Amino acid sequence: MAPDQNHLIQQSQDLPRVLVLHEQTIFDDLRRFHSHKFHFILLPSTDTTVDQFLNAHNYDSSSICAVVCSYVRVTADVLRHLPSLGLLVTPSAGTNHIDLPECCRRGIKVANIGTVFSEDVADFAVCMLIDLMRKISAGDRFMRGRRNSLAAPCHFPPGSKVRGKRVGIVGLGSIGTEISRRLEALGCIISYNSRTKKSKVPYTYYPNVVDLATSCDVLIISCSLNDQTRHIISREVMLALGKEGVIVNVGRGAVIDEKELVKCLVKGEIGGAGLDVFEDEPNVPKELFDLDNVVLSPHSSALTSESVRGVIEVLGQNLEAFFSNKPLITPVL
């Protein structure tokens, strides 16, 4: 080994250690852009627990002060094995995979990705809405299915006009607000549900989701998942939305009671669904694959080349703030 390579490795060992849970791509990108400031360690996406991994590689668990955790569950048990942990950063808007009360108890700071994803998720949600109303994915399947009967007359049923439709947004945070801007340009009538009424928002507020669904043609789910929102989209809400009603979910799978959603879709009790998230990812209820009034997506509503770069930047800024005792850029806790 050349002396200056040796020197570089030695230098890297002296940098603050950051444990990255499972996410190979984020680990690679973090190293590419921030390896001069931090020593990143990847816990690969296997069944190994944090303590087994640290033991196996002779890392002193007390040397880990910061963790980057993607969609891996960070439970009290995980935290117990990281006695010096001071910061958890997640490359997501949602933090439902993190035991926040336990972090709070242990004085661990938590940062998410802030609003990096908001516009991309909003574009995606609105596209799913138009797709479902106007049968665009279904039309594409219809066309590809016609490949052997092209000369035959081509009858495809009309969709539903977007303008004038009543759209209820569940969760009017940063993503929900971006969604509402796009819906205004489409001429939709917007209302919303959230924990509290927003004073500066001109849309009708419904404190109860059943009432919101009763007054809407479409529901867009853009709230975070927590004890208050788990299964908030119940069978009752879906029946209130009705046979022509459409649901788009770019929040978290478990905000909807997925079993009931599948039943409602199969029985035609609601009109359609655009689903970027599921209760037990990467699993998807098999009944959905045969439905033509459903658009399925691999949790990619936030995924653009540009947002991926933005994520690495915000992760780096939070790590830097933490290790220099400055306020986090996008704090959750």
Added chain:
Amino acid sequence: MAPDQNHLIQQSQDLPRVLVLHEQTIFDDLRRFHSHKFHFILLPSTDTTVDQFLNAHNYDSSSICAVVCSYVRVTADVLRHLPSLGLLVTPSAGTNHIDLPECCRRGIKVANIGTVFSEDVADFAVCMLIDLMRKISAGDRFMRGRRNSLAAPCHFPPGSKVRGKRVGIVGLGSIGTEISRRLEALGCIISYNSRTKKSKVPYTYYPNVVDLATSCDVLIISCSLNDQTRHIISREVMLALGKEGVIVNVGRGAVIDEKELVKCLVKGEIGGAGLDVFEDEPNVPKELFDLDNVVLSPHSSALTSESVRGVIEVLGQNLEAFFSNKPLITPVL
């Protein structure tokens, strides 16, 4: 037959005769809403010519003063067999299927559907744009393809952010203007090409489509088809748009040189295409069926339950105006 039924039929025979070319659904709807004012006659969608049909059913060709023609070609030869024709109404925005110079020479008035479709087509175009940038149809195919390997890790490549993309609109008429409103809400940078520069429009005008393509990430085609626009989207334009460039066509198929489009897509010389229209409908170039960066649609960008009702209304209003010697509602000629 009951006497008053007989009376009704007699009355219907006395009403102005309107020949409907091929469109069964439009014929049915016209009869449903306007049969008290007009006597509609359907020329079914077969190979029969207008004169053969009229002879076979003992209709005096000079009794036909108005024709509703959908996508059937209305040539000088068709017009020759309708000596008393005074009005052609098409339930479409485009009139490329009608020999307009011959209508002009014969003093036949022509009406299209006006702006009934504009918002629906604009919604569709913008949805196709987001779909292509964010791989939404492709993601849906990806998900449905995973039905037998659900537990496997799910890797899907990131799409491209919509905000900040440079979108060139070819044809800034009623549809193009609605498209531009939606693109503004998405944060796109808009420029356009049209016959002439619009004085009240804030977007950059390119008199040449190659220059427009060179300056854009996306082209949306929303112009009408005529001698000036046929194959205006040439190989040169597509190469100017480039490898990452995306084309959405909600105008007419022949505005794009379709053979060259297929070559560019297959070779990866452009990034993707959203196609609601084709040069030789209902035929579609078979090469397109295997491409993942293409969204195909059965000429349904204008098709909603609401727009279908609007069409019947505007058709009726034009017929009524014509037969009472008033100005047409949505005149083309």
